[in-house]
Amino acid sequence: MAIAQTTTIFFSAIAIMLFSSSIVAHTSGDVDGKPKAADFVTEACKNATANYDKEIHLTEKFCVSTLRSDKRSEKAKDLRDLALIGVDILKARVIAANGKVQKMLHKAKTGTSMARRLTFCKLDYDVTVSITNVCTALLKDFRGPNGGDNDGPASFMLPQCVEQANTLNGYCGHELMDLPGLQALFNENLDMSMLAHLNMALLEPYRDDDS
Numbered sequence: 001m002a003i004a005q006t007t008t009i010f011f012s013a014i015a016i017m018l019f020s021s022s023i024v025a026h027t028s029g030d031v032d033g034k035p036k037a038a039d040f041v042t043e044a045c046k047n048a049t050a051n052y053d054k055e056i057h058l059t060e061k062f063c064v065s066t067l068r069s070d071k072r073s074e075k076a077k078d079l080r081d082l083a084l085i086g087v088d089i090l091k092a093r094v095i096a097a098n099g100k101v102q103k104m105l106h107k108a109k110t111g112t113s114m115a116r117r118l119t120f121c122k123l124d125y126d127v128t129v130s131i132t133n134v135c136t137a138l139l140k141d142f143r144g145p146n147g148g149d150n151d152g153p154a155s156f157m158l159p160q161c162v163e164q165a166n167t168l169n170g171y172c173g174h175e176l177m178d179l180p181g182l183q184a185l186f187n188e189n190l191d192m193s194m195l196a197h198l199n200m201a202l203l204e205p206y207r208d209d210d211s
């Protein structure tokens with residue numbers, strides 16, 4: 001009984017807090033006519049997904065939920081900041097998948113097609129992780145169009161770099177396609193490929209930004 005009462009009070013308190021904070025949010029939202037910081041992610045995702053290759057089915061919802069899963073997205077000022085987050089998330093996923101692949105490799109019999117395919121995937125994932133490291137360094141060194149005034153990387157190198165990280169994943173995907181035991185890994189690969197596309201979509205405006 002006491003617990004039930006406490007719980008009720010607790011939830012009422014939450015309800016009141018949510019209610020009042022939504023009033024505050026509502027009244028403070030448009031004061032200076034600028035969108036709130038949190039809306040930057042939504043707007044960037046709307047832009048990035050609107051004109052992206054329709055065959056990929058990259059959605060605004062996936063973009064927003066992926067980027068918001070990292071607290072840094074609240075402070076992101078530009079697309080490069082968001083891409084840094086996206087590349088980190090991709091890298092973490094590839095490292096995790098690579099761990100699974102290596103476990104499966106230990107169990108697979110040498111000389112079987114299973115072992116060969118897994119070896120290709122391990123190779124792919126090792127390289128993909130290296131590429132994400134290169135992309136992170138490029139993104140951090142970026143100082144503006146034409147390399148900025150301080151010998152930074154050219155804009156087009158940013159989308160080009162994250163594109164490389166996807167090509168390799170696709171190669172591993174083909175190796176996995178028709179082996180029933182590798183279905184989970186195949187699906188994992190599709191997810192990771194979507195993350196790579198997200199990074200490509202976010203950085204698309206940098207492609208022609210060297211004028």
Ligand SMILES: *[C@@H]1O[C@H](CO)[C@@H](O)[C@H](O)[C@H]1NC(C)=O
Nearest residue numbers: 040041043044045046047079
């Ligand atoms: C979205 O696209 C519009 C129109 O091109 C542009 O003005 C705006 O700055 C873009 N927003 C973001 C967050 O990239």
